[in-house]
Amino acid sequence: DTGVSQNPRHKITKRGQNVTFRCDPISEHNRLYWYRQTLGQGPEFLTYFQNEAQLEKSRLLSDRFSAERPKGSFSTLEIQRTEQGDSAMYLCASSFSGSNTEAFFGQGTRLTVV
Amino acid sequence: QQQVKQSPQSLIVQKGGIPIINCAYENTAFDYFPWYQQFPGKGPALLIAIRPDVSEKKEGRFTISFNKSAKQFSLHIMDSQPGDSATYFCAALANAGGTSYGKLTFGQGTILTVHP
Numbered sequence: 001d002t003g004v005s006q007n008p009r010h011k012i013t014k015r016g017q018n019v020t021f022r023c024d025p026i027s028e029h030n031r032l033y034w035y036r037q038t039l040g041q042g043p044e045f046l047t048y049f050q051n052e053a054q055l056e057k058s059r060l061l062s063d064r065f066s067a068e069r070p071k072g073s074f075s076t077l078e079i080q081r082t083e084q085g086d087s088a089m090y091l092c093a094s095s096f097s098g099s100n101t102e103a104f105f106g107q108g109t110r111l112t113v114v
Numbered sequence: 115q116q117q118v119k120q121s122p123q124s125l126i127v128q129k130g131g132i133p134i135i136n137c138a139y140e141n142t143a144f145d146y147f148p149w150y151q152q153f154p155g156k157g158p159a160l161l162i163a164i165r166p167d168v169s170e171k172k173e174g175r176f177t178i179s180f181n182k183s184a185k186q187f188s189l190h191i192m193d194s195q196p197g198d199s200a201t202y203f204c205a206a207l208a209n210a211g212g213t214s215y216g217k218l219t220f221g222q223g224t225i226l227t228v229h230p
Contacts, residue, residue, distance in 0.1 A: 042118075
């Protein structure tokens with residue numbers, strides 16, 4: 001499977017715990033994005049990487065959130081001290097730079113904070 | 115601030131019907147308008163996209179109509195099938211032709227149900 005891969009698919013955690021999600025983009029893609037999708041809403045942009053550089057962070061990304069993309073390959077999104085409001089689907093997408101604007105999404109990680 | 119407004123929230127049609135989903139935007143810097151289809155438990159998948167230099171684009175049974183002056187665009191699904199039942203999202207991207215990256219602004223989504 002050469003698509004965008006996200007792990008885990010589901011995560012249930014207690015409030016206050018830290019969680020980390022992983023995204024493996026399509027291998028040739030140098031752009032990587034994280035989005036958050038709550039029930040009944042469209043995805044909302046969280047952050048963007050070009051290669052290993054994090055070039056933009058949304059105001060939605062509080063200080064408890066951190067994302068990395070070491071070596072410009074896979075990316076991780078960590079949420080510290082989770083809150084119930086963090087419950088959502090976290091989607092990763094990747095694309096080529098340049099004129100091709102199509103972003104390919106992974107299947108997402110469903111986070112439930114109890 | 116909701117920059118892309120989508121309607122209706124849900125839509126039910128019979129097989130063979132032509133569901134129409136509408137979107138409106140405010141930011142005149144948007145210049146690429148994709149539609150995504152999402153099935154339960156899956157990520158969004160690109161369905162069709164349009165740039166504002168054309169008023170209509172067709173790909174198979176899917177058609178986008180675009181009205182630049184009204185800042186509105188819509189998705190039409192011809193001869194709809196039960197397999198088309200999914201959530202549909204419109205989206206918009208600014209400065210797609212330049213050096214901007216692919217940061218998408220999504221509408222709220224439309225849940226489409228096609229009855230057999």
